Amino acid sequence: MSLYIESINNLIKEFRKLPGIGPKSAKRIVFFLLKFSMDDITRFSKALVEMKEKVRFCKNCFSLSEGDRCSICKDESRDKRKICVVEEASDVIIIEKTSEYRGLYHVLGGLLSPIDDIGPNEIKVPELVNRVKNENIKEIIIALNPTVEGESTSTYLKKILEPTGVKVTRLASGIPVGGDIEYADEITLGRAISDRREF
Amino acid sequence: MSLYIESINNLIKEFRKLPGIGPKSAKRIVFFLLKFSMDDITRFSKALVEMKEKVRFCKNCFSLSEGDRCSICKDESRDKRKICVVEEASDVIIIEKTSEYRGLYHVLGGLLSPIDDIGPNEIKVPELVNRVKNENIKEIIIALNPTVEGESTSTYLKKILEPTGVKVTRLASGIPVGGDIEYADEITLGRAISDRREF
Numbered sequence: 210m211s212l213y214i215e216s217i218n219n220l221i222k223e224f225r226k227l228p229g230i231g232p233k234s235a236k237r238i239v240f241f242l243l244k245f246s247m248d249d250i251t252r253f254s255k256a257l258v259e260m261k262e263k264v265r266f267c268k269n270c271f272s273l274s275e276g277d278r279c280s281i282c283k284d285e286s287r288d289k290r291k292i293c294v295v296e297e298a299s300d301v302i303i304i305e306k307t308s309e310y311r312g313l314y315h316v317l318g319g320l321l322s323p324i325d326d327i328g329p330n331e332i333k334v335p336e337l338v339n340r341v342k343n344e345n346i347k348e349i350i351i352a353l354n355p356t357v358e359g360e361s362t363s364t365y366l367k368k369i370l371e372p373t374g375v376k377v378t379r380l381a382s383g384i385p386v387g388g389d390i391e392y393a394d395e396i397t398l399g400r401a402i403s404d405r406r407e408f
Numbered sequence: 409m410s411l412y413i414e415s416i417n418n419l420i421k422e423f424r425k426l427p428g429i430g431p432k433s434a435k436r437i438v439f440f441l442l443k444f445s446m447d448d449i450t451r452f453s454k455a456l457v458e459m460k461e462k463v464r465f466c467k468n469c470f471s472l473s474e475g476d477r478c479s480i481c482k483d484e485s486r487d488k489r490k491i492c493v494v495e496e497a498s499d500v501i502i503i504e505k506t507s508e509y510r511g512l513y514h515v516l517g518g519l520l521s522p523i524d525d526i527g528p529n530e531i532k533v534p535e536l537v538n539r540v541k542n543e544n545i546k547e548i549i550i551a552l553n554p555t556v557e558g559e560s561t562s563t564y565l566k567k568i569l570e571p572t573g574v575k576v577t578r579l580a581s582g583i584p585v586g587g588d589i590e591y592a593d594e595i596t597l598g599r600a601i602s603d604r605r606e607f
Contacts, residue, residue: 214474216462220455227437238426240498242456243463243472250460254453256419257441261449263415264442273442275413299439 217243269340271316271333272301281305281314288312290347294337294366296320296354304352312350315340320358321365329365337366341373351379416442468539470515470532471500480504480513487511489546493536493565495519495553503551511549514539519557520564528564536565540572550578 217239224235242250266272267279270292274280281287281301291312295301301314319332329335340346349370353359367377383401384393393401416438423434441449465471466478469491473479480486480500490511494500500513518531528534539545548569552558566576582600583592592600 214463214472216455216459217472220459223452223455228440229433229436234428236498237428239459240496241427242459243497245460247460250456253422254456256415256422257449257453257456260415260419260438260441261444261446264413273413273416297439298442299435 266298266316270314271298271318271336272314273298286311290345291350292337292340292346292348293350293352295352296359300352310350312348317353317362320353320356321362322358329369334366334369338369338373341370341375346375348376348378351377353379355382465497465515469513470497470517470535471513472497485510489544490549491536491539491545491547492549492551494551495558499551509549511547516552516561519552519555520561521557528568533565533568537568537572540569540574545574547575547577550576552578554581 220239220242221232221235224230224238225232230238242253245253263275265274265276267274267282268277269282270279272279272281288311291310292315293304293310293312294315294317295304296317296319298316301316304310304314315333315337317332317334317337319327321327321329321332337349341349349366351363351366353363363379370377381404382397383404384390384397390398419438419441420431420434423429423437424431429437441452444452462474464473464475466473466481467476468481469478471478471480487510490509491514492503492509492511493514493516494503495516495518497515500515503509503513514532514536516531516533516536518526520526520528520531536548540548548565550562550565552562562578569576580603581596582603583589583596589597
């Protein structure tokens with residue numbers, strides 16, 4: 210005798226595909242959803258499909274958009290001489306929240322990873338090089354995570370962008386604001402020392 | 409400028425209603441879903457609606473069912489003189505997995521909680537009393553969680569079922585198998601001592 214009804218099993222399987230949801234949380238979520246009304250379930254299911262139908266990627270910078278071009282690329286008040294290179298579309302939102310940056314973006318959609326067969330052509334590197342050549346770009350700000358893949362992608366971008374004459378910068382590393390020197394790891398502290406700024 | 413596209417915001421809101429999913433995990437899940445194909449999203453959305461359409465509750469014991477009566481109530485090989493009382497339909501599955509029990513079930517759908525205005529009529533207590541009176545029940549096994557609400561619901565059930573002459577038992581409390589006496593809390597250890605069994 211199968212203990213679970215098939216439709217419950219199917220839904221548990223779908224939830225298990227999501228990040229951070231294991232078998233126990235998937236089961237807990239599905240039993241929680243059993244108590245939802247049909248209206249609530251319909252709203253959830255519509256939100257899923259609508260998100261997929263409506264969200265597009267900007268043809269210029271590959272960040273989220275509802276049309277061919279995103280609101281940042283279309284915004285005439287942005288500084289069109291700067292491009293901030295990020296890994297994912299969600300990173301654009303994180304950087305926008307700081308209100309520190311008024312330039313454009315370029316979403317790579319991943320990082321170089323020879324082990325997973327991800328080379329420059331699998332992510333939006335050729336498109337970035339084209340933008341540097343065709344738009345009037347003065348500065349590329351690399352804002353990738355300081356992981357092994359992030360660092361090697363940054364180094365690769367610096368190498369292929371240098372011949373175009375564009376200025377290539379990257380985010381400062383150092384002690385987080387409100388952080389404690391005692392708890393900073395050695396690499397971060399070392400970089401904070403070598404990148405020290407005049408006070 | 410709104411940073412999130414409305415349809416993304418809507419979906420984040422839906423995921424935040426689920427247990428164990430906070431604002432950061434909801435955002436992470438939605439950005440993960442952005443990479444799903446339309447087929448994958450349709451499958452997910454259909455699984456949600458189908459679960460709601462197909463899953464019913466057994467009219468006899470209120471556990472999950474695809475028809476009017478669940479597979480356990482319909483199973484002629486089960487011991488129809490015993491009812492195991494549980495809080496939620498998911499508890500039936502947990503007990504079935506032990507293969508230790510061959511009787512029937514009764515899902516209360518909650519626990520007594522005067523603070524939340526949940527009395528015996530808000531959960532399936534009257535239905536349980538009817539079953540004890542109308543079916544040929546010899547034993548009620550109370551399998552509620554040993555929390556404050558679980559214990560007071562158990563005590564209440566014992567009190568109202570006693571006059572019917574049915575035998576009322578509850579799950580044994582004690583040291584978990586593979587557990588360590590040193591790490592057991594005092595109440596559990598105390599109950600393990602008072603409920604000690606001949607060896």
